Amino acid sequence: MNALRLIGILAAKDLRIEYRSRHAFLTTLFFALLILIIFNFAFDPGNQSIKDAAPGILWVSLLFPGVIQLNRSFQSEREEGTLYGLILAPIDRGVLFFGKFLANFFLLALVDLFVLGSFFIFYNLTFSTRLGWLFLLMLLVGIVFSSVGTLFAAMVSSVRARDVLLPILLFPILVPVVIAAVNATREVLGTGELEFFWQWLRLLVASDVVFIAGSFLVFDYVVEE
């Protein structure tokens, strides 16, 4: 079987498990909605300040809950002892990485879609907003988030304090991605020309390439038992 098919099988397995329990997905989504709503109480809604803060709030509401999803992807494998099965299976570690990555990426993109809809309603966006570009940003950030996230989730899955450890490891690395995403979103939500948007897009694409390659190269070392 070729590698692409194997990756597809692994990702489909994770998605099927998630579809049957919907546990991680619903928790992640609910946490994201909570953040969107809590920020509306923290700032004064209907005020200009919430409009200025909206891009930041959107990204906080996507990235912080995303950690739950990432942790789940290896935690269940460990609890059920199925990680040994995956390690013993005659597949390349790279295939395992991309399978896990793809499942995480897909689930996070699904969360993104729901959050985008809620954001649209809660923050009073209009149909003239460039939502397509916004979703593209979410996908590009999702690639970095899921690649580094899959790597780190595999690392911390054996540690007792994994739920705390994963965000502590992940967010310092994600600082440039957050800067790029928030600033690009500010332009997309505005009405002006997309002046610096392309620059931020380039930065995101570059970090996608760097982090996918980097995580793929070192993934071998984190799943050995």
Next chain:
Amino acid sequence: MQQSATKYPELATAAKWLRAAWWLEIPLLLAFLVALWGAFVYAPTERVMGEVQRIFYFHVGSAAVAFFAFFIVFIAGILYLVRRNVVWDQLAATSVEVGVVFTTIVLTTGPIWAKPVWNTWFPWGDPRVMTTLVLWLIYMAYLILRSSLPEGDKKYKFCAVFGIIGFIDVPIVWMSIRWWRTIHPVVITSEGANLEPRMSQALLMAIAACMLSLAVLTLLRGAMRLNQLVVDRMAQDVIDSKRSVA
């Protein structure tokens, strides 16, 4: 004794590092005296910023050393993954500790200088300041990861992986903050690139002194770590031999 040298090869490395640190101690003392003289006496007082600018020499010296220490973490991490020699891991861990100390020095001397000169303690948006801050966050996370893993090959591998990923993040951090800065209007102007010759000489003295202290601290702490490791392993070996007799 002969037997323990072959059984615990880290002992010889630790002894070598201790000897090297011993030889460097007098030069380190002299270098620091010279650098202090350079910063406080030899270098002229800056016309606009005044005496407070003298903190610049050790501020920049510490920054250079911190970046270098994190580069060592990156290289030692790769070497550990390839060679699986525990000495590389202990070198990386030591470099993180020393690097975080120097980064903390940079982040505390910075505000002292920034407040009177730029009228802000912390210039959010300056790429150098922000990159240093993110570095501090990344390597503090490294130390937290390290302390939460049980001793062994797995811990060393994970730390090496995190050190590598953290280091390749640095240029991306730098780019993102530079672009961010060009978009937001900034009140901060960078210090003059053309230093007065006596100032740049004082800076070189400070960098040399800081580099020497990096070397001595790394060697001492690294040797301490290696000895600790060997002692732990010896204790385990004794327990194991007792058990096999019983």
